[in-house]
Amino acid sequence: MxxxxxxxxxxxxxxxxxxxxxxxxxxxxxxxxxxxxxxxxxxxxxxxxxxxxxxxxxxxxxxxxxxxxxxxxxxxxxxxxxxxxxxxxxxxxxxxxxxxxxxxxxxxxxxxxxxxxxxxxxxxxxxxxxxxxxxxxxxxxxxxVDSEHSAIFQSLQGNKGKEINKILLTASGGPFRGFNLKQLENVTLEQALKHPNWSMGNKITIDSASMMNKGLEVIEAKWLFDVPGEKIQVVIHPQSIIHSMIEYADHSIIAQLGVPDMRIPISYALSYPNRIKNAFESVDFFQIKTLTFEKPDLKTFKCLSFAYEALKLGGSYPVVLNAANEILVQQFLKKRINFIDIQNTIDRVLQDHNPTYNLDLCKILDIDKKIRESLKNN
Missing domain, CATH: 3.40.50.720 (NAD(P)-binding Rossmann-like Domain)
Incomplete structure (x- = not known):
C-alpha cells in the first residue's frame, strides 16, 4: 500500500x-x-x-x-x-x-x-x-500527471534508448480555437472559463484559452523527457482523445488515447509501474468517428510562441514568463484587465527582461518575486 x-x-x-x-x-x-x-x-x-x-x-x-x-x-x-x-x-x-x-x-x-x-x-x-x-x-x-505528459511517458515505455524524432504534444485549442486577434480583444471572462472538453481549475482554464498552458507544457516536456524545444511539436486536436504522441527515428508513431478524464493519468502515476482497474468511461470510436488535427495559430495565440522563445533563450526567461502569466491571469480573473492584455503584457515583460543564468532555488524565487511585484504595481 x-x-x-x-x-x-x-x-x-x-x-x-x-x-x-x-x-x-x-x-x-x-x-x-x-x-x-x-x-x-x-x-x-x-x-x-x-x-x-x-x-x-x-x-x-x-x-x-x-x-x-x-x-x-x-x-x-x-x-x-x-x-x-x-x-x-x-x-x-x-x-x-x-x-x-x-x-x-x-x-x-x-x-x-x-x-x-x-x-x-x-x-x-x-x-x-x-x-x-x-x-x-x-x-x-x-x-x-498532466494528461499530455502522461501520454508521452506511456508512449516511451519499452523504448528506452530509442531515438526520438519528435514529441507530438496535442492541444484542444481551447474555447477560442479559430479566433483572430480582433476577436480575442472582445472575449469575456465567462467565455474564457468555458473549456470545450476538460473540467479544470480557473487558472489552468484561462491558460488553456490563451494557449499558455500548452506553452508551459512544451517547457515541461523538455525537462521531463530531455528533448530540445525544436523536437516538440504542438498539434491542435479538438476532440482531446489522443493525449500526445512520440515519433521515433523510423517514423513510427506511438500514441496514448483515452477519454478526457484526469483520473486516468492520475491513477497511472499513483500506481506506476502497475495499472489499476477502474469503472471510467472508455473511448467509443464508433461514436467519435472522426479525429482531426490542425496547426496552432502562433500569430494569434502568441503565448505559445513566447514559451518556445523563453525555452530557447533559457536562464531566467521561463521564470519571468511564468511569473508574469500567473499575475496577469489573476488580474483577468478579477476583471481588472482584458484577455488580450495577458499576452500583450507578457510580450513587453520578456522584451524588457535582463536575463540571469546558472540559477539556484534562491535566485529563481527572487526573480519570480520581483516580476510579480513589478506587475502588481503597474
Missing part, C-alpha cells in the same frame, strides 16, 4: 486524486492533505481519509482545526508544505498545487528521497534544471 501526500487536495486534481484513492482503499493511504483556505472542504476530506498531517495557509486555521481533529497534526504556510512534503512518512508526493507555489515543496521532497507525481507544471517551467538535477542525484521518479 502506497502512502500518498496530496499537496492541493481541495483543487480539481486533488479532488479527482482522492476519488481514485477512495475507489482503491487496498492500494493507497492518504498521509497528507493540504489546502490554502478551503477549510470546509478540507475538513470533510480529513473526516473521510484520516490523514496523519494536514497543511493550511494560516496559523489560526491550523490551531482551530487541531482542536477539532486530534488525530491529525496541522501545519501551516510554505514551511508547513515543505515539511509535509519532505519530512512525513509518505511514498509519493502528489503536487497539485497551483502555480509557482509548487516549486519549493517539490524540491525539498526530492531532496528527501520522495517520488513525485507532478501535476504542477510551473515547477518545471521555473525550476526545470534544478528539479531534474536533484531527481537524478537522489534517484527518484518524477511521474507526470
Amino acid at each position: 502506497k502512502k500518498i501526500a496530496i499537496l492541493g487536495s481541495t483543487g480539481s486534481i486533488g479532488k479527482q486524486s482522492l476519488n481514485v484513492i477512495e475507489n482503491n482503499p487496498d492500494k493507497f493511504k492518504v498521509n497528507v492533505l493540504s489546502c490554502r483556505n478551503s477549510i470546509e472542504l478540507l475538513s470533510k476530506q480529513i473526516e473521510k481519509f484520516n490523514p496523519e498531517y494536514a497543511v493550511v495557509e494560516d496559523e489560526q486555521d491550523a490551531i482551530n482545526l487541531s482542536k477539532k481533529y486530534s488525530k491529525t497534526e496541522f501545519l501551516y504556510g510554505m514551511e508547513g508544505l515543505i515539511s509535509a512534503a519532505s519530512k512525513t512518512d509518505c511514498d509519493i508526493v502528489l503536487n497539485s498545487l497551483m502555480g509557482m507555489r509548487g516549486l519549493e515543496p517539490t524540491y525539498h521532497a526530492i531532496k528527501a528521497g520522495k517520488d513525485i507525481a507532478l501535476a504542477n507544471k510551473e515547477t518545471l517551467v521555473a525550476g526545470g534544471e534544478i528539479i531534474m538535477d536533484a531527481a537524478k542525484e537522489m534517484g527518484i521518479k518524477i511521474l507526470p
Whole structure:
C-alpha cells in the first residue's frame, strides 16, 4: 500500500486524486492533505481519509482545526508544505498545487528521497534544471500527471534508448480555437472559463484559452523527457482523445488515447509501474468517428510562441514568463484587465527582461518575486 501526500487536495486534481484513492482503499493511504483556505472542504476530506498531517495557509486555521481533529497534526504556510512534503512518512508526493507555489515543496521532497507525481507544471517551467538535477542525484521518479505528459511517458515505455524524432504534444485549442486577434480583444471572462472538453481549475482554464498552458507544457516536456524545444511539436486536436504522441527515428508513431478524464493519468502515476482497474468511461470510436488535427495559430495565440522563445533563450526567461502569466491571469480573473492584455503584457515583460543564468532555488524565487511585484504595481 502506497502512502500518498496530496499537496492541493481541495483543487480539481486533488479532488479527482482522492476519488481514485477512495475507489482503491487496498492500494493507497492518504498521509497528507493540504489546502490554502478551503477549510470546509478540507475538513470533510480529513473526516473521510484520516490523514496523519494536514497543511493550511494560516496559523489560526491550523490551531482551530487541531482542536477539532486530534488525530491529525496541522501545519501551516510554505514551511508547513515543505515539511509535509519532505519530512512525513509518505511514498509519493502528489503536487497539485497551483502555480509557482509548487516549486519549493517539490524540491525539498526530492531532496528527501520522495517520488513525485507532478501535476504542477510551473515547477518545471521555473525550476526545470534544478528539479531534474536533484531527481537524478537522489534517484527518484518524477511521474507526470498532466494528461499530455502522461501520454508521452506511456508512449516511451519499452523504448528506452530509442531515438526520438519528435514529441507530438496535442492541444484542444481551447474555447477560442479559430479566433483572430480582433476577436480575442472582445472575449469575456465567462467565455474564457468555458473549456470545450476538460473540467479544470480557473487558472489552468484561462491558460488553456490563451494557449499558455500548452506553452508551459512544451517547457515541461523538455525537462521531463530531455528533448530540445525544436523536437516538440504542438498539434491542435479538438476532440482531446489522443493525449500526445512520440515519433521515433523510423517514423513510427506511438500514441496514448483515452477519454478526457484526469483520473486516468492520475491513477497511472499513483500506481506506476502497475495499472489499476477502474469503472471510467472508455473511448467509443464508433461514436467519435472522426479525429482531426490542425496547426496552432502562433500569430494569434502568441503565448505559445513566447514559451518556445523563453525555452530557447533559457536562464531566467521561463521564470519571468511564468511569473508574469500567473499575475496577469489573476488580474483577468478579477476583471481588472482584458484577455488580450495577458499576452500583450507578457510580450513587453520578456522584451524588457535582463536575463540571469546558472540559477539556484534562491535566485529563481527572487526573480519570480520581483516580476510579480513589478506587475502588481503597474
